[in-house]
Amino acid sequence: MNLGNLNLDGNIFLAPMAGITDIPYRxxxxxxxxxxxxxxxxxANGLIRAGHKTRQLMLSSTEEQPLGxxxxxxxxxxxxxxxREATPHAQLIDLNFGCPAKKVIRTxxxxxxxxxxxxxGQIVAAVRKATPLPLTVKIRAGWDSTSINYLEIARLAENEGADAVTLHPRTRSQGFGGKADWTLIRGLKEAIDIPVIGSGDIFTPEDGLEMMKTTGCDAIMVGRGSFGNPWLLKNIHQLQMQLPVKKPSQLxxxxxxxxxxxxxxxxxxxRRAVGHMRKHLAWYARGMNGAAEFRHKINRVLTPEGVSDAIDDFFGTAGQKGLPE
Ligand SMILES: Cc1cc2nc3c(=O)[nH]c(=O)nc-3n(C[C@H](O)[C@H](O)[C@H](O)COP(=O)(O)O)c2cc1C
Known part of the structure; x- marks a missing residue:
């Protein structure tokens, strides 16, 4: 599929997630x-004030491209x-109009x-003029249930030159509660001519296919379902191709x-890898025998060697231990 002038290999995307979608995850x-x-x-403020930490979030490896x-x-x-600062580091620019976090809302x-x-509308117009890259916007259904306005916002974005709209069909006041209302994604697909990307509650390969089929969206975005489960993306693709879905082997x-x-x-x-790895280890262990005990154990592990041993002990078998890192 195409987003603006960017040709993509498929239509299953990884959702942007603060604190998660860093270089290793991507x-x-x-x-x-x-x-x-x-x-x-x-x-945007942090970037133009040249904050070192903010700039680091733009780093990537070529392996990740195309990167939004x-x-x-x-x-x-x-x-x-x-x-303009971000353009040389990316293949696409996305604008966040959906984050419900208080510290973002306050600004x-x-x-x-x-x-x-x-x-x-003004932001999309200004950004459109600032970059030749494909431009997408990510929105929610509205602020709350009395102000559902995603169609109006999406049309505005389209008129101002956006190349696609991603909809997470919950309101701001819903946060992550309730169910994402996929019928809104269908409504959006009928209302605009640029591609629609659906986001929300894809936890199984069947969910992914179902969102595509029932909404007619052009692409889907997988967020929380990918935690400890990169195989989800591959298996949605397998289903799409009518190929068998496979659980990962232990190896x-x-x-x-x-x-x-x-x-x-x-x-x-x-040192820092230890802290970063903890939540991922817990996610990879989900559903396995002894996962709760394992979680407890890794929360007390403080050294890189400790993490390495925990991975070997819980996920490895005798034959796999000692595989090169
Ligand atoms: C931990 C976390 C961080 C997120 N950070 C962002 C973000 O930085 N930008 C954004 O547009 N959406 C963010 N989201 C929303 C996701 O991109 C996605 O739209 C939402 O989680 C619904 O999809 P899911 O049900 O597949 O998780 C975040 C979600 C989670 C769970």
Missing amino acids: RIMKRYGAALVYSEMIS IQLFGNDPDTMAEAT GAGSALMREPERI ERYCTLREHYQMFIDCYGP
Whole structure:
């Protein structure tokens, strides 16, 4: 499929997730078939003030390409300037109009903008002029159940030059509660001419296919379902191709985890990798015998060697122990 002038290998994407979709995560998901991956959301303000930490969020490896960089902010000029900064580091720019986090809302950004359609129009117009890259926007259904306005916002974005719209069909006040209302994705597909990307509650390969079929969306985006489960993306693709869906073998799970851990070490150094790895280890262990005990154990592990041993002990078998890192 195409997003603007960008030709993609498929239509299963990895959702942008702050605190999750860093370089190692994106590399793993790319390997398992994500046709497009996004950075964590990046503050436009932070970028143009040249904050070192903010700039680091733009780093990537060529393996991840095509990469979308997602920006959030509330001021059209600032967003345009940040876009100019981000453009050399990305193959696509995405604008976040859906984040429900209080610290983002307080600045008038993220889903707070769903209450200011005019400003969204100004931001998209300013950013459109600032980059030749494909431009997408990510929205929610509205601020709350009394102000569902995703159609209005999406049409505005389309008129101002956006190349696609991603909809997570929950309101800001819903947060992550209730169920994502996929009928809204269908409504959006009928209302605009640019591609629609559906997001929300894809936890199984069947969910992925069902969203595509029932909404007619052009692409889907997998978020929480990918936690500890990169195979989900691959298996949605398998289903799409009418090929068998396969659970990962123990060896595959073990090797993927080891690789993920090594990528954390390369990216953050061994000490920081320990902290980063904990939540992922817990996710990879979900549903396995003894997972609760394992979680408890890794929360007390403090050294890189401790993490390595925990992976070998829980996920490895005698034959796999000692595989090169
Ligand atoms: C931990 C976490 C962080 C997220 N961060 C972002 C973000 O930075 N930008 C964004 O547009 N959406 C963000 N989202 C929303 C996801 O992109 C996605 O739209 C949402 O989780 C619904 O999809 P899912 O049910 O597949 O998780 C985040 C979601 C989670 C769970």
